Amino acid sequence: MSGEPHPITGDLFDSPVAPGTGWPGEPGTAATPVARDVDDVRRLAASADDVATLDARVSVCRACPRLVAWREEVAREGRRAAFKDQPYWGRPGPGFGDPDARALIVGLAPAANGTNRTGRMFTGDRSGDWIYAALHRTGFANQPTSEHAGDGLALTGVRIVPAVHCAPPANKPTPAERTTCGHWLDRDLQLAEPHLDAIMTLGAIGWDAVIAAARRVRWEVPRPKPRFGHGVEVELRSAYGPVRLLGCYHVSPHNTFTGRLTEDMLDAVLRRLRG
Template sequence: MADRAPHPATGALFASPVPPGTGWPGDPSSPGTPVAADGAEVLRLARSAADAGELVGRACVCRACPRLVAWREEVARTRRRAYRDQPYWGRPVPSLGVADPRVLVVGLAPAAHGGNRTGRMFTGDRSGDWIIAALHRAGLANQPGSVHAADGLALHRTRIVAPVRCAPPDNQPTPEERDRCASWLDGELRLVGREVRVVLALGGYAWASTLAAARRAGWAVPRPQPRFGHGAEADLGGPVRPVRLLGSYHVSQQNTSTGRLTQPMLDAVVGRAAALGG
């Protein structure tokens, strides 16, 4: 296998995993970006970030979870057969969208051969096909598909974030990995949350992570904790105004291929988020 492979859009050669600051489309980091090696450093770097761009750049070089680092980089080196001629990002995946969102979409973690390959959330896999198409139909994305980080996708009034920034084995981060990565989500909520009107949680994991992050941020969260379900809603007290939390089944292939989540079901919830976001 070649040590370097061409990006499918730009043709530039990249190693897998991609080092920071080498010109990958959308890479917010640089060779001088500080690297977190443990949970304490994640907390310090997230809290000291001056804006969302700086925070995401720091998150994209994080190495605080040894198991996740080893997995994401092994996937990037070995690659799936269908993508053997492409480089893999192989690092924590940056958030996607505007820096002053009214609609915040919360997922789970990047897919091994989706975001971990393309370097962008919900890009290059079936889950991305579903959510980006739904956002487009609701007027929150400029195009109906997302295949690589240089395809021109732009979100309107919307930002997509993940509680866990690295692709985990079997899509299952450990509680310790979740808690370590939570500081990046907390920092992002601090920096982009003032304009948020609605949070769309894709799956029970995202729902619970959102409620936990909201509590840590000092937002008013109902007690008992609102229960997740498709179409569930809850009112949160945000930093400036009330925020509506919406639940949707995750756009995983397991849900969409079995009919647990259908296009009309997803469109109804995403459309509701778009309407509430104004």
């Protein structure tokens, strides 16, 4: 390996990180098949037999040229001053958490200097500070912080996945990028449904992504389409039974700094997610 040392392990990495180089929590290997277009995503997602295989394939995806270019540009040249000396993951953010979870949390997309830097969902930015502290308060996480992929954090009973797995320019994936990445979410729902009780979405984009994926995998979804709102709850139905869909404002600084989302509001939805 060559490049810059990981700030915790001391291992050397280039940025973006190549599969199989030993990054903490790395799900893929040099042999993991790579999706290069939407048809590849559809095929590789559908044939993933378990969450570990799905996460590995997500982690090497190159299906959206604009997103690939942006995430890698940030990893090489667009770093914030505080992270100038750190290696960057620079790849799609795979799901994180309990593979047998009874609950899913679906967000928007990785942050350019958060997940795109650390390789773990909601890690290394202010949004992550909020969500993991809340998950710890409500009994889903073994610790209240998530700083890097080798810090010992573990989730029980919940898995976190995004609507889009790559950091997008201006935090705005295009409709085509959302559609392409939706096939990964389809498979997450299918793998989870035998034991899934509830899904919490962070924001309207996650809400819309879940409803679209649920329809593609032939779950029953109320019509007309339920509208997103904080605290809104509707019932979806998979082949295994009902799945509660809960809306929550996103844990973005825009919402948390302004008081639109408070700790009490977030904790209340998470307690309902637990059931």
